[in-house]
Amino acid sequence: MRQKKILNVHNKSSKPDNIVKSENMVIESCIEIEKSMPYFLVDFFIFLKSAVAINTRLAYLRDVQFFLTYLISTTDLVIEESIKEIKAEELNRLKARDINRFLGDYCSRYIIETKNSKYVMENHNRSLSRKRSSLSVLFKFLYREEIISNNITEGFNPIKLPKPQPDAIKKLEIDEVALMLDSVETGSGLTDKELQYWKKTKIRDKAILILFTTYGLRLSELQSLNISSFNFGRGEYKIYRKRGKEVNMPINKSVESAIKNYINNERINFIEKSEDKTDALFISLQGTRMTTKAIRAMVKKYTSIPLGTTRNKGYSPHKLRATAASSLIEYGFSIYDVQSLLDHDNVTTTQLYAAHKKNIKREIVKNYELEDEFNE
Template sequence: MNEKAYYEDVNLKNELKLREMLKKMPAFCKQFFIGIEPRTSSRTRLAYAYDLDTFFDYLKQNNPLLKTVDVTSLPLSILNQITPQDIEEYLFYLKYYEKDGVAHANDERGIKRKLASLRTFYRYLYKNEMIENDPAIKVDMPKIHDKTIVRLDADEVALLLDVVESGENLTARQQIYHEKTKKRDLAILTLLLGTGIRVSECVGLDLDDVDFKNNGIKIHRKGGAEVIVYFGDEVRQALLGYMEERNQIEALDGSTNALFLSLKKSRINVRSVENLVKKYAKLVTSLKNITPHKLRSTYGTALYRETGDIYLVADVLGHKDVNTTKKHYAAIEDDRRRSAAKFVHLREDN
């Protein structure tokens, strides 16, 4: 029996989770998820489900007429009674609330995402004439305040890779595991820093996704597109060093084709990669909270500084909209504009 590709397995699990969630949601939600399926990823649909579940739970808890009504029995007509002001109150509620004794909080980005989910939901129902009005479109998106982009400097990148190779300053317990994983860890961090791929794309790599003849890896992007990303000699050497070890490991069923394995001989997961990045990065910098995504930003910054080509950076990182890339690298853009001042001389020096 052929092994499922990582992304196929993820899609299947997300779809099963979504179906379980739909059992607890109003019946009319099912048509929405069927309708958006052709143009959305399984991950996006699952995120919509979590956001809508929060919205319907809010309606039930905060509307006296609905307190005794089971969420699954909420009528579609209830959506026609929602006003823009009701949605604004919901967004205010999202800043901090408690559910089942657990406190939840959302920053401006979390609130914006939940409003975006609600807008998509209402837009679909209104477009398909299932409801009479669309109040969500009348609610302004929260203003997002820019955050400083955290990335590693060039000297920190070199130091990070040195630490992975040597294991210096790791605890005694960490040293024991380090001897077993250092080639794998070096390959993973070098690959993330040398290609800018997402952590999910990294853990999803199979052995036959690596092409050493052309120095490329085949990855599946968030939206489902299959692309080839190319790597340099440093990444090549790190991968070859790990492959010698990987070829000697007999992986568990279901992971026999996985490139990166855990100590349990199954495909390494996203959380494990996040933890190993955090472990090594803390030895390099205590001020920066380095995650796999920050390594992606580090790569994008280095590539843009070397090429000055924002479209190339957007393409390699898999950004569908170049404006997303520009937003992340605006500070570097400003540095480049400042440097222009020294290149044009109006008079020769005396």
Template sequence: MAGTNNYHEQQNIQNAVKLRELLQALPAFSYEFFRGIEPTTSSKTRIAYAYDLGVFFEFLRLYHPDFMGIQTTDITLDLLDRVAPDHVEQYLEYLKYYVKEGSKEIAHINHERGKSRKLATLRSFYKYFYKKRKLKTNPMLLVDMPKIHEKNIIRLEVDEIARLLDEVESGENLTDKQKQFHAITRDRDLALVTLLLGTGIRVSECVGLNLGDLDFNVNGIRILRKGGSEVIIYFGEEVEWALRNYLENGRKQVPVQTVHGEALFISLQGKRLSVRSVQNLVKKYAGLITHLKSISPHKLRSTYGTNLYRETGDIYLVADVLGHKDVNTTKRHYAQIEDERRRQAARSIRLREQ
């Protein structure tokens, strides 16, 4: 699996460089924290942590009297021991709306999930140094996580799936300019959307696919999950047809750059298709068939999970195929379907003959 590993290794290298840039703006002791969590976190997670810590230290410099006038890089662990639960609660309030230092125009807004993630970052940060006995206090333990209100899962219904695939195949409702590109990318776009709908893989897993990760003998693709584990995901006849058609016809229409020669999905520039490109592609086609739903690659993943659960009723199978480490995550996502099944079952019970 050398090709796939190379792609993900390149992503990790880029993330490592980005993390180093972010660490230069953080206190020196932060390096120890990021070294400590490296074995148990992904490179993307560490970047998110670095961003979150930067926001927290900036807040302290603005609103905590003991931090005012001190550069972020000069903050010490002794100073962090002066942060109390009240300051953390004030920070959560601050996160609702703030403008980053040096950027007077870009406002940042955090809702429940954003605030919860940032507090989770601080909990990990304080827990690490408190456990090492380099902090005497851990105020994060005394602040409740923001309550998260579960949102309804946005997914495509059966008729919407059919219309989406028809639209990708025909392109009849695209603009004249879009139709010019569609003539070249149709087979690729159809294969890509069909694969997402037919396997539920993540968009990052999709763009990381190489030609060598595809095996029509078993109708399976080899992918790397977020945690780095390698798994085989199987697909049906519709996905097989779309992939074969793309490989035999569509992929040959674009000259592929040598460095990207192993990539399965190729852009018009002959490069490996990017995550952002797939997001824009899905948004473009989905916008033609529904105006009420904001459809992204992740929503296609939810659509697949919903269909699989309705067909099998096996929440553990859905969790396994989607790559959820905790089945409770899957249960929360598909609780609505379970509730629907319970209502249908209740209606089927007859106590007396009509």
């Protein structure tokens, strides 16, 4: 049996090796999908490489692959038996109504059958909108490159997305954050089995929760942190955000204390089991970098305690991102400061958390008594 080759990184960039390896996995997935597609799309693949982030590139390729598979398996619009054999002339014959039927009829509900199971797949409007966007990018490119003769995207049906409602934002209140941190500190609310692991990982888990609730980090940003990411002398640490952005974040005293406590008193016990003496900051009991799945399960466990619900109903790390945004605004920081900290592309996203502040109108009016000014 051939032994799997170890992936080595010859890294001359400022990115740590784990980020380079993670991005390489996404790129390899893109390449595998591209190999299954018609050759006339090769310029489209090159366009995506330079036009969008690698995760977006992968999402677009999956959507296009899914659409081409649909053409073969469900319609008589093409005659080939594999998507690689589809010809440009066949895509040129497609009309906007063909795309609208794919999005509006097929994608909203379809069946996937495996050897032993049958799955009903349902997509909500956000998923349909993403697929529509992917196909719009594809057909606009084909039209621009004169591979197809008409810009059929103008006939794509609009997909209305529900307007985000501030009251629907799921987050922990400030007092619930305190209960969550108390639980990880004392073990209160944990089962006997959970307490066995808590004794070994409580300092690590507290450091993770403090980072999430202080900075509103994305799960991938936290999971990829390394020891070398931190420069305590300068009071900052480095994270890698979406679209490859490199950002230096300041460290406050509570975060510095939590991270140093973990490194000096708990991580040192885990690292003994590591074969490569990993640079990963948050590592498992087995001495390897914690997976996103493990971090998500840990967060759900501790958030379920102040919420008074079952473990699987606890909040995800993204809800702690919402918690951080709302808490910062409640403490008086401007939405623009919070937008910068959380890396929101649009300030309207941050405004949702400002709108969620309780009794804001009552507080404004209460603290602005004109009559008192006149009486003085």
